[in-house]
Amino acid sequence: MQVFFVNQQPQFMPCIDIHTHIIPENMPRWSQRFGYEGFIHLEHHAPCRARMMRGKEFFREIESNCWDPEQRIRECAAHQVTMQVLSTIPVMFSYWARPADALELSRFLNDHLAEVVQRYPRHFLGLATVPLQDVGLAVKELERCRRELSLCGVQIGTNVNQLNLSEPQFHEFFAAAQDLDACIFIHPWDMMGGEHLQKYWLPWLVGMPAETARAICSLIFGGVLERFPRLRLAFAHGGGAFPATFGRIAHGFEERPDLVAVDNERHPAEYLGRFWFDSLTHDEAMLHYLIRFAGEDRVCLGSDYPFPLGERQPGKLIREAALTDAVRKKLLWSNAWHWLQGRAPAENRQQGATGQLEA
Amino acid sequence: MQVFFVNQQPQFMPCIDIHTHIIPENMPRWSQRFGYEGFIHLEHHAPCRARMMRGKEFFREIESNCWDPEQRIRECAAHQVTMQVLSTIPVMFSYWARPADALELSRFLNDHLAEVVQRYPRHFLGLATVPLQDVGLAVKELERCRRELSLCGVQIGTNVNQLNLSEPQFHEFFAAAQDLDACIFIHPWDMMGGEHLQKYWLPWLVGMPAETARAICSLIFGGVLERFPRLRLAFAHGGGAFPATFGRIAHGFEERPDLVAVDNERHPAEYLGRFWFDSLTHDEAMLHYLIRFAGEDRVCLGSDYPFPLGERQPGKLIREAALTDAVRKKLLWSNAWHWLQGRAPAENRQQGATGQLEA
Numbered sequence: 089m090q091v092f093f094v095n096q097q098p099q100f101m102p103c104i105d106i107h108t109h110i111i112p113e114n115m116p117r118w119s120q121r122f123g124y125e126g127f128i129h130l131e132h133h134a135p136c137r138a139r140m141m142r143g144k145e146f147f148r149e150i151e152s153n154c155w156d157p158e159q160r161i162r163e164c165a166a167h168q169v170t171m172q173v174l175s176t177i178p179v180m181f182s183y184w185a186r187p188a189d190a191l192e193l194s195r196f197l198n199d200h201l202a203e204v205v206q207r208y209p210r211h212f213l214g215l216a217t218v219p220l221q222d223v224g225l226a227v228k229e230l231e232r233c234r235r236e237l238s239l240c241g242v243q244i245g246t247n248v249n250q251l252n253l254s255e256p257q258f259h260e261f262f263a264a265a266q267d268l269d270a271c272i273f274i275h276p277w278d279m280m281g282g283e284h285l286q287k288y289w290l291p292w293l294v295g296m297p298a299e300t301a302r303a304i305c306s307l308i309f310g311g312v313l314e315r316f317p318r319l320r321l322a323f324a325h326g327g328g329a330f331p332a333t334f335g336r337i338a339h340g341f342e343e344r345p346d347l348v349a350v351d352n353e354r355h356p357a358e359y360l361g362r363f364w365f366d367s368l369t370h371d372e373a374m375l376h377y378l379i380r381f382a383g384e385d386r387v388c389l390g391s392d393y394p395f396p397l398g399e400r401q402p403g404k405l406i407r408e409a410a411l412t413d414a415v416r417k418k419l420l421w422s423n424a425w426h427w428l429q430g431r432a433p434a435e436n437r438q439q440g441a442t443g444q445l446e447a
Numbered sequence: 448m449q450v451f452f453v454n455q456q457p458q459f460m461p462c463i464d465i466h467t468h469i470i471p472e473n474m475p476r477w478s479q480r481f482g483y484e485g486f487i488h489l490e491h492h493a494p495c496r497a498r499m500m501r502g503k504e505f506f507r508e509i510e511s512n513c514w515d516p517e518q519r520i521r522e523c524a525a526h527q528v529t530m531q532v533l534s535t536i537p538v539m540f541s542y543w544a545r546p547a548d549a550l551e552l553s554r555f556l557n558d559h560l561a562e563v564v565q566r567y568p569r570h571f572l573g574l575a576t577v578p579l580q581d582v583g584l585a586v587k588e589l590e591r592c593r594r595e596l597s598l599c600g601v602q603i604g605t606n607v608n609q610l611n612l613s614e615p616q617f618h619e620f621f622a623a624a625q626d627l628d629a630c631i632f633i634h635p636w637d638m639m640g641g642e643h644l645q646k647y648w649l650p651w652l653v654g655m656p657a658e659t660a661r662a663i664c665s666l667i668f669g670g671v672l673e674r675f676p677r678l679r680l681a682f683a684h685g686g687g688a689f690p691a692t693f694g695r696i697a698h699g700f701e702e703r704p705d706l707v708a709v710d711n712e713r714h715p716a717e718y719l720g721r722f723w724f725d726s727l728t729h730d731e732a733m734l735h736y737l738i739r740f741a742g743e744d745r746v747c748l749g750s751d752y753p754f755p756l757g758e759r760q761p762g763k764l765i766r767e768a769a770l771t772d773a774v775r776k777k778l779l780w781s782n783a784w785h786w787l788q789g790r791a792p793a794e795n796r797q798q799g800a801t802g803q804l805e806a
Contacts, residue, residue: 250643280657281639284609288668289706290661293699297692298639298657302649309647325695332691332736333656335729336684336756340652343755347648370694377691377736396702397695 104424105402107366107390108172112200113155122189153394157204161211167402174201175215175243178277183248187222194219202237214239220248227264234268240428241271246303253303254310262316271320271427276300300328308359311352322364322427331381364427366390372409384415388424463783464761466725466749467531471559472514481548512753516563520570526761533560534574534602537636542607546581553578561596573598579607586623593627599787600630605662613669621675630679630786635659659687667718670711681723681786690740723786725749731768743774747783
């Protein structure tokens with residue numbers, strides 16, 4: 089795959105948004121097909137609008153920018169976003185379903201996503217979804233997505249049916265992602281405390297940031313990066329609660345290694361600079377904190393487009409923050425490239441007004 | 448109650464630690480007394496050491512500074528801490544127990560705590576514990592603790608048997624705390640996701656910060672401060688995940704008022720400056736962030752003494768941080784006074800080298 093774009097504005101700065109979600113406009117009725125409830129379907133109840141439904145239960149209202157690539161391209165132009173990295177909506181992970189059914193659903197979503205990417209290669213890159221409830225199937229689907237569909241990587245949840253990502257059963261998946269040179273985007277889902285946090289949108293406002301801290305801690309303390317040092321992991325929502333509670337996490341590691349350092353003796357601070365984070369903090373002071381915490385080479389624009397809890401105008405926070413142009417370009421473009429491609433862009437590409445992305 | 452201290456050093460700066468835990472050296476065997484398991488007892492298995500046990504299950508090893516006030520006073524002198532605010536260890540809340548039994552346990556703990564405070568009034572202030580599984584009993588015990596025992600306030604959990612603090616059944620408790628002029632310290636306990644987070648001390652490192660965010664969000668969105676505007680609430684661990692994820696929380700409120708603003712239309716930013724936070728961030732950059740976030744009048748030294756996840760040398764972070772002496776004094780002394788007493792200390796007391804605390 090080769091992707092080109094051309095400078096069209098005097099102050100053009102290329103921009104990749106690594107955190108955007110998409111869903112096919114039309115899907116089989118999975119529950120009917122598989123014979124049990126729990127799957128999402130769309131009710132196209134009005135022009136350009138649909139309801140995501142789980143059986144008769146309303147999940148979320150979405151608009152056509154959730155499925156229509158051409159509308160997305162128009163909105164990207166308005167937002168000065170050059171490219172979007174597409175991933176499914178986490179409710180579609182379906183880790184709870186029978187493995188063969190989740191595989192079929194994942195293949196459908198991945199085929200759709202790859203087709204959008206192939207149709208508009210200047211505008212989109214893609215992350216697969218895989219049925220992690222069966223690691224063998226997940227690995228096969230990831231292989232297919234990398235080798236046949238040319239997707240850049242994969243999006244996974246912060247837990248899999250409440251199993252932490254440190255569990256040994258996931259080693260095979262991480263090994264495959266490393267071997268396939270697939271970047272991994274880790275997005276909170278199936279939030280802890282869910283049943284007791286229903287009011288005030290607390291699963292999204294409290295549970296999701298906690299889930300991301302859970303995933304990062306599990307990956308560090310489980311020694312996953314020691315086993316698979318070439319993994320490229322990026323985390324949604326600026327790393328959730330992790331960056332700001334890192335002092336506590338590190339202190340816990342130092343004071344109670346008998347509890348924390350049981351699978352990996354390396355200090356968690358040694359992993360800073362190894363992870364990528366999206367920029368979705370909704371707060372400039374926290375963005376600066378995140379840049380100091382993770383390094384200016386490890387924060388990438390991520391907007392959660394097209395959802396309202398995301399950044400309404402993707403890139404606005406980074407464009408308006410008190411950053412040097414060099415750092416701004418890293419956050420808008422070259423850090424994402426590095427995460428997606430496994431190497432920092434060549435200097436002339438960083439500096440130049442045209443870019444070329446090879447995948 | 449009148450408490451005095453006298454300047455004994457040229458650069459003496461008085462210091463209150465609002466977050467310290469204590470337990471009686473000797474307690475009844477609650478499980479035998481009440482006829483069912485689940486309560487904590489101590490096994491004094493070596494000089495100056497004990498095991499906190501839940502039945503035959505080991506909970507935590509503690510040392511005599513957890514129960515011996517004179518050892519605490521010696522350690523305070525070494526740490527330049529003038530006074531400690533004592534509270535029970537959250538595992539003693541026992542919100543899960545039969546209400547009458549939890550009341551008896553609370554009374555025992557509160558009597559012990561008050562006795563320590565009365566014996567060493569220059570060194571200690573105290574927060575009660577109350578059986579919040581029965582709000583009527585909790586209110587009665589809080590009245591007794593304020594009127595008869597002269598404790599300053601009360602420590603409560605971030606949830607009560609997974610009920611959020613926004614639940615209307617707790618209004619009666621908050622009304623009583625306001626009427627009794629009792630400050631409230633909110634400490635995480637019974638952490639969300641517990642059963643799935645057992646490894647790597649994750650309930651302490653991830654669950655606790657999330658619990659504190661849950662409690663603050665519940666209190667804001669539930670409109671508790673609208674009903675009880677004179678409440679003085681302080682939160683442990685620098686507010687956990689709340690300050691750093693506030694951008695997301697506020698954005699969620701703005702974008703989905705249909706989900707978030709259902710009980711209170713006031714923007715969460717209007718509550719900044721209304722809450723106190725302890726300083727236990729383990730990180731100077733995060734301490735500065737917290738001070739900017741909450742206001743320099745709303746951060747108080749809290750160390751979690753005598754536990755290892757706390758600050759090993761209480762006050763060290765504040766003493767060594769790049770702060771003006773005026774702000775440092777606020778964090779070490781006058782902000783705590785304000786939270787405990789309901790008014791900022793008089794200027795002469797702030798400036799002077801002797802202080803007087805009236806409760």
